[in-house]
Amino acid sequence: xxxxxxxxxxxxxxxxxxxxxxxxxxxxxxxxxxxxxxxxxxxxxxxxxxxxxxxxxxxxxxxxxxxxxxxxxxxxxxxxxxxxxxxxxxxxxxxxxxxxxxxxxxxxxxxxxxxxxxxxxxxxxxxxxxxxxxxxxxxxxxxxxxxxxxxxxxxxxxxxxxxxxxxxxxxxxxxxxxxxxxxxxxxxxxxxxxxxxxxxxxxxxxxxxxxxxxxxxxxxxxxxxxxxxxxxxxxxxxxxxxxxxxxxxxxxxxxxxxxxxxxxxxxxxxxxxxxxxxxxxxxxxxxxxxxxxxxxxxxxxxxxxxxxxxxxxxxxxxxxxxxxxxxxxxxxxxxxxxxxxxxxxxxxxxxxxxxxxxxxxxxxxxxxxxxxxxxxxxxxxxxxxxxxxxxxxxxxxxxxxx
Amino acid sequence: xxxxxxxxxxxxxxxxxxxxxxxxxxxxxxxxxxxxxxxxxxxxxxxxxxxxxxxxxxxxxxxxxxxxxxxxxxxxxxxxxxxxxxxxxxxxxxxxxxxxxxxxxxxxxxxxxxxxxxxxxxxxxxxxxxxxxxxxxxxxxxxxxxxxxxxxxxxxxxxxxxxxxxxxxxxxxxxxxxxxxxxxxxxxxxxxxxxxxxxxxxxxxxxxxxxxxxxxxxxxxxxxxxxxxxxxxxxxxxxxxxxxxxxxxxxxxxxxxxxxxxxxxxxxxxxxxxxxxxxxxxxxxxxxx
Numbered sequence: 001x002x003x004x005x006x007x008x009x010x011x012x013x014x015x016x017x018x019x020x021x022x023x024x025x026x027x028x029x030x031x032x033x034x035x036x037x038x039x040x041x042x043x044x045x046x047x048x049x050x051x052x053x054x055x056x057x058x059x060x061x062x063x064x065x066x067x068x069x070x071x072x073x074x075x076x077x078x079x080x081x082x083x084x085x086x087x088x089x090x091x092x093x094x095x096x097x098x099x100x101x102x103x104x105x106x107x108x109x110x111x112x113x114x115x116x117x118x119x120x121x122x123x124x125x126x127x128x129x130x131x132x133x134x135x136x137x138x139x140x141x142x143x144x145x146x147x148x149x150x151x152x153x154x155x156x157x158x159x160x161x162x163x164x165x166x167x168x169x170x171x172x173x174x175x176x177x178x179x180x181x182x183x184x185x186x187x188x189x190x191x192x193x194x195x196x197x198x199x200x201x202x203x204x205x206x207x208x209x210x211x212x213x214x215x216x217x218x219x220x221x222x223x224x225x226x227x228x229x230x231x232x233x234x235x236x237x238x239x240x241x242x243x244x245x246x247x248x249x250x251x252x253x254x255x256x257x258x259x260x261x262x263x264x265x266x267x268x269x270x271x272x273x274x275x276x277x278x279x280x281x282x283x284x285x286x287x288x289x290x291x292x293x294x295x296x297x298x299x300x301x302x303x304x305x306x307x308x309x310x311x312x313x314x315x316x317x318x319x320x321x322x323x324x325x326x327x328x329x330x331x332x333x334x335x336x337x338x339x340x341x342x343x344x345x346x347x348x349x350x351x352x353x354x355x356x357x358x359x360x361x362x363x364x365x366x367x368x369x370x371x372x373x374x375x376x377x378x379x380x381x382x383x384x385x386x387x388x389x390x391x392x393x394x395x396x397x398x399x400x401x402x
Numbered sequence: 403x404x405x406x407x408x409x410x411x412x413x414x415x416x417x418x419x420x421x422x423x424x425x426x427x428x429x430x431x432x433x434x435x436x437x438x439x440x441x442x443x444x445x446x447x448x449x450x451x452x453x454x455x456x457x458x459x460x461x462x463x464x465x466x467x468x469x470x471x472x473x474x475x476x477x478x479x480x481x482x483x484x485x486x487x488x489x490x491x492x493x494x495x496x497x498x499x500x501x502x503x504x505x506x507x508x509x510x511x512x513x514x515x516x517x518x519x520x521x522x523x524x525x526x527x528x529x530x531x532x533x534x535x536x537x538x539x540x541x542x543x544x545x546x547x548x549x550x551x552x553x554x555x556x557x558x559x560x561x562x563x564x565x566x567x568x569x570x571x572x573x574x575x576x577x578x579x580x581x582x583x584x585x586x587x588x589x590x591x592x593x594x595x596x597x598x599x600x601x602x603x604x605x606x607x608x609x610x611x612x613x614x615x616x617x618x619x620x621x622x623x624x625x626x627x628x629x630x631x632x633x634x635x636x637x638x639x640x641x642x643x644x645x646x647x648x649x650x651x652x653x654x655x656x657x658x659x660x661x662x663x664x665x666x667x668x669x670x671x672x673x674x675x676x677x678x679x680x681x682x683x684x685x686x687x688x689x690x691x
Contacts, residue, residue, distance in 0.1 A: 038512055042521035043617035084619075185664050213663040216623055218614050219416070221409045221540075222658035241523055245615040253532045253541040266523070275525055309522075 029066060029073045029336060031057065032080070032096030033106035034117075039084025040216075041110050043241055047269050048132060048315045049109040051307035053077070055299075056323040058306060066327055069334030078102060086116030093117055097124045103336050104326060109319075111135055111188060118145045127342050129326055131319035134158065136191070142365040147342055149361055151318045151325070153370040153387075155188075158286055159195035161372035161385040165284070165395055166234050166260060167203050174397055175259045180209040180232035182223055182247075184240050192238040192264070208232050218242050224250040234260035241266035244285075245275060252279055252401045259397045260284065268314040268374055268381045280376045282398035287314025288374025288383025290391030299355045313374055313381035321354035328352050357389060404536040406655050412540060414651025415548035418555055419606030420624050421631035421643050426558075426599035429638030430575045431592040433483055434497055436504040438628050439621030440511035441600050445471060445607025446616045447515060450524045460528060460608050461546070467608050468601045475600025479593045482507070487592070508621065515618040525615040543612035550609055554602060555644050562640060571595055575638035576688070630670065634677050636687025645685055649673070 033053055036045040057077045060066060065074040078100050082089040089108050096102045107130040108117050114133040121128040122145040129149040135141065136155045141148055169175045179200055183189035189212060197207060209230035213223060220243060227235055235258045237247050244266040251261065266272060267285025276283075289296050291313075299320060303311040311317060329344045329352075330336070344350060351360040359367050369388030374381045375395060382393040420442060427435045435441075448467045449460035486503060490496035529546055532539035562568035573581040574591045582588050610616075631650060635642030650670055657669040677684065 037521050038516055038619045040619065042516070042619050043523040043615075046521035046617075047523075182663075211663050213658070214667045217663070217666070219413050219654070221413075222406075222655055223663050225405055225409075225538075225659060226663075242615045242620075245523075245525055246613075249530060249541070249613065252530065254539045255532065269523075271523060271525075275527055277527075 027065070027071065027073050028076050029068075029104065029330070030076050030078060030100060030102040031104050031106060032078045032093075032100055032102035034080040034082045034089055034092030034096065035106075035109040035113070036084040037079075037081035039082075041084040041113075044265070045109040047271070047309070048312050049319055050079075051303055051309065052131075052311065052316050052319040053106055053323065055303055055306050056320055056327070059302065060323075060327060067331050067334070068336060073336070082108060082113060084110075084113070086113060089113045089117045090120045093120045093124065093126075097126065104330070104338065104341075107131065107133070107322060114148075115141075118148050121145070122147055125338050125342070127326065127329075127338065127345055129322040129345070131322035132315045134188075138364045138366040146346060146365070149322075149325075149345060149365045149367075151322055151356075151359065151367045151370070152315055153367070153372065155191055156195050157387060158372045159192050160199050161387075162236065162262060162284075162286075163196050163199035163203065163205075165373055165385055166200065166205065166236075169234075169260065169395065169397070170205075175233040177204065177206050178208045178230070178232040179205050179234045179236060180227040180230055180258070181207055181236050182210065182227065183212045183238035184215055184217075184243055185212040186215050186240075188240075188265075189238040196236060196238075213243070215240070216242065218246040220246045220250045221254070223247070224254050224256050228254060228256040232258050234258055234262070236260075236262045238264045239266075240264070241269070244272070248272075248276060248280075248283065252276070255401065257398065257400045261398050262373075267376075269312045270310040273376060273379060273381075279401050281378075282376060282396055284373060284375045284384070284395075285314075285381070286373070287312075288371040288381060288386070289313045289317060290371075290383055290389065291380045292391055293357075295355050295357070314371070317355045318370070321352075321356045321359060324354045325352045325359060405538045406659050407652065408535055408538070408540065409659075410652030410655035411648060412544045412548050412651070413655055414648035415551040416544070416606075416610060417627060417631055417647035417651050418644050419547065419551045419609055420603075421628040421635075421647055422555065422558065422640060423599040423601070423603030423606065424625075424628040425632045425635070425637070425640055425643040426595045426602065428632055430571050430595035431479065431483075431599070432487070432493065432496055432578070433479070433500045433504065433596060435596075435599070436501060436625055437508040437511055437621075438504075438603055439623065439625035440508050440515070441471065441475070441603045441621075442607035442610070442624050443616050443618065443621045444511065444515060445604030446611030446614070447519055447524060447607075447618075448604070449608035449611045450526055450616075451519075453526050453528060460612055461550070464605055464608055468605050471604030472597040472601040476593055476597030478507070478600070479596040483596070484589065484593070487589075508625070512618055512621065519618060521618055523615050523617050524611070526611075528612045530613070541613055547609040547612060551606075554605065555640065558602070558640050559644075567594075572638075630674050632684075634674055634684055636684025638688075639684075639686040642684055642686030 035049045036042040057075045065072040080092040105126045107128045111133045114130045127147045131151045183193035209227050244263040262284040264286050268287045273280050333340045371383040371386045373385035375384045384395045424438045452458040452463045486499040529543040533542045578588050631646045635646035654666040
């Protein structure tokens with residue numbers, strides 16, 4: 001008898017808990033996120049992607065969640081490791097949609113994984129607002145995948161603006177005509193080097209040294225030796241994190257100090273300045289921010305507080321902005337219905353307030369206002385070239401390493 | 403010319419650090435250890451950690467890193483790999499089993515390291531000043547790593563050639579079955595070789611971390627390099643690994659500087675292919691009887 005009553009109590013409790021669970025389930029929006037936690041891009045995602053995503057979720061929940069038509073809903077974040085593997089990224093998206101039944105998905109990290117996941121996002125009907133994806137195929141991609149949005153910018157524009165920095169410096173008589181151009185031999189490096197070479201040659205620059213090196217190369221001494229022997233005024237490297245560090249390290253060791261020293265991905269990481277300190281002063285790279293903007297400052301200090309590290313000075317903010325955009329679209333429609341939210345996002349008359357400043361998508365789902373070139377100045381990676389953003393700083397010449 | 407030679411030697415020294423440990427593990431203990439690269443990264447992380455937490459030089463850290471890695475690897479052999487050795491009916495069967503087991507181990511190690519240190523990039527600045535040799539500048543940290551690699555290589559070779567323990571080790575490398583017949587405790591010698599190999603690899607990792615940017619997942623790149631070098635040099639002879647590492651270092655540097663840096667991998671694999679074609683047992687390997 002006693003046992004039965006106990007069982008009944010337990011059962012009743014279970015039912016109550018169940019109904020409680022069901023009641024609170026209505027107030028939860030499930031967000032799924034798959035991005036690298038292992039594999040070649042894990043290091044980059046650990047700086048740029050995950051902290052920004054978690055920060056937005058935490059801040060949104062602290063503020064009471066997102067306001068839907070039927071009341072506020074807290075965000076539940078479900079994370080998967082895609083192992084930097086396109087196949088895994090696709091499987092994770094499928095799993096999140098069918099098993100976890102997430103309401104929305106965070107776009108993956110990096111250009112390659114976003115391209116790989118685009119068909120499955122599109123097929124499952126999830127908006128894919130990308131914040132760490134630079135490409136030049138916005139017209140084709142947005143035609144094929146109308147739910148894919150681009151916040152970070154276009155490769156051609158970034159390569160053009162980098163070349164334009166050199167043109168401006170030459171106009172003002174600060175540098176000569178000689179450029180050394182190197183790139184990592186993958187889709188990103190080859191495309192960027194191709195565009196910047198064309199723009200530089202168009203503007204009468206002489207490419208005195210050009211080469212590429214395989215992905216993963218960190219023994220870079222021969223490249224710096226070759227570039228140094230060509231005696232260039234500017235050194236442009238379309239590089240990835242490991243080689244960005246190695247190129248800078250070798251340039252310091254071999255005392256190769258052209259007036260312009262540009263390395264690409266990871267130059268904007270706080271750990272770049274952490275590694276090279278004063279010697280990083282004057283180094284240029286992709287991206288940049290306006291560090292005087294209070295919105296960025298607030299983002300940076302919250303980022304530091306949550307993850308113990310500052311944001312990078314490029315794609316961290318745009319990754320965060322992708323979620324601000326998604327959140328604002330959800331709140332504006334008051335709906336968890338993806339089709340409704342998608343329609344709102346596709347309406348190019350809508351605009352969003354983000355840490356980057358106002359963002360609006362054109363009819364190719366493309367954000368046309370972003371930072372293109374940054375430079376380390378007094379310990380901060382300041383934007384020195386941008387499209388449609390305020391607070392552009394002046395370029396300074398690099399004056400040796402020591 | 404001097405630049406190519408010296409840069410190549412420095413790179414070769416790095417490669418020797420990556421591969422010597424695997425040679426001991428594969429040559430003597432007969433374990434094709436695919437978690438070799440992860441052990442190297444773990445050594446690098448340990449050096450990073452003591453350097454950033456306590457400003458202890460990565461070279462001084464070797465006093466702790468090497469014995470610790472020895473113990474961990476010795477235990478891995480005794481607990482995880484010994485059962486495989488015991489049940490294997492042939493060398494081929496052991497190779498398949500050990501490849502699968504250590505492949506799994508490599509994933510586990512990546513997971514443990516990401517959990518402990520996070521997935522981010524790790525590097526620090528130590529001895530990153532220049533040192534001039536024959537008119538060109540090189541990183542002090544690379545020169546120091548090369549010197550220590552030379553010491554380790556010379557020490558290992560002398561030990562293997564002129565001590566009783568080294569003799570036992572070579573005997574097991576040549577034939578574990580016959581070694582047992584003359585009273586050598588093959589299990590103990592294999593465990594010792596595996597532990598020692600792990601210690602050498604972790605030492606290499608600690609030294610390489612002075613000039614490489616590492617992350618928890620990067621180990622597989624080192625494993626690939628080590629495999630090529632060990633097979634090129636010949637299994638079970640430490641001299642082969644050292645010579646192969648130096649040849650590879652100089653060849654890659656030559657190709658990168660004189661022809662095109664994009665062709666370094668191609669050069670490495672052409673060398674590898676050539677050796678497989680004309681000397682399949684490796685530079686110093688013995689022909690199977």
